[in-house]
Amino acid sequence: MDVDVLKAIEVSHLHGVAPDSLRKLLSEAQRKDLPARTVMHREADANPHLEMIVSGVVRVFVRAPDGRTMTIRYCRSGSLLGAASLFASDFSLPASLQTLTATKLLSLSPGSVRRMVNEDPKVAVALLEELSERVLTFIYEIPDSAFASVRQRMARHLLDLASEVAHEQVREGPELDTELVVKASQSELAEAVGTAREVVVRILRELRQEGIVHTGRAGMVILDPARLVQETRWNIGS
Structure with a gap:
């Protein structure tokens, strides 16, 4: 496993997953190098995905009908993107994702992730921690934006x-x-x-x-x- 991927895992919620389970989880993962300003996923995308940022900065934003945008999250190394898409029924991405800088991603196989969730409770816990953090982050955004x-x-x-x-x-x-x-x-x-x-x-x-x-x-x-x-x-x- 590449050194930069290991470093990203260390600061992600996957850091507590055992090495054997981690190897299985990443067995079908693919690296992606994206230039700055790339729109990775667009609002209303229904495709399941789970990606980890190896390096770079990604912006998650919503766009109003008049073209104005509002950023709801900035993501750095170790951030997991798309966990909700693997488990939400009738999923439709509520926001778009765009790289702010040249970004390296590790795109995990949705099938491998789901299998490991059933096989290893620590993988399930890691994704639950990620989803819980996202919920709290969005709730905190309301007073933080005001205060x-x-x-x-x-x-x-x-x-x-x-x-x-x-x-x-x-x-x-x-x-x-x-x-x-x-x-x-x-x-x-x-x-x-x-x-x-x-x-x-x-x-x-x-x-x-x-x-x-x-x-x-x-x-x-x-x-x-x-x-x-x-x-x-x-x-x-x-």
């Missing part, structure tokens, strides 16, 4: 804006640059997160000093999306 600090709201808004720009660039052509760039003024950011421009200036200065963003003529470049994701409380454990 998060300005820096947390800024972090999420920057990721959302970068995602929207990336979506538009994909439609225009795949040859465009793959950097996550936010093209918004400080005043626009302040209005979006409900604060003063001076507060936005201070937070951006902190993010620059920490090596998370870089500002230039092209806009604000997100240098470290994973660290920006960590700023958002509703992503703890994702």
Whole structure:
């Protein structure tokens, strides 16, 4: 098993599964290397799937009829995607999944996962822990969205804006640059997160000093999306 896969398993809910069961679970798994801005699954997809992020950042979002989007989860290394699709009757994916950065995935066989759930209780417990965490995360999102600090709201808004720009660039052509760039003024950011421009200036200065963003003529470049994701409380454990 590749070293990067082992590291991802160590921080996932599969870390407690015995080696023999883990080998069976991953026996038919396939690696996937996806470029930034790839839509992995679209809303209403009914296909069962279970994928583990080996590296990269994935955005889970919903889209309104007028085209606006709202991100409901950012996923990092070790995150399991699609557990509900294996067990929910009449499943229909309620959101879309898009890579924010170049992402490495391990796509597990739904049949192998279901067999191991019946064979090894620890596999079942791992998926129950994953599903329980997802439920709690979505519940916590409600107060966190309302009561998060300005820096947390800024972090999420920057990721959302970068995602929207990336979506538009994909439609225009795949040859465009793959950097996550936010093209918004400080005043626009302040209005979006409900604060003063001076507060936005201070937070951006902190993010620059920490090596998370870089500002230039092209806009604000997100240098470290994973660290920006960590700023958002509703992503703890994702």
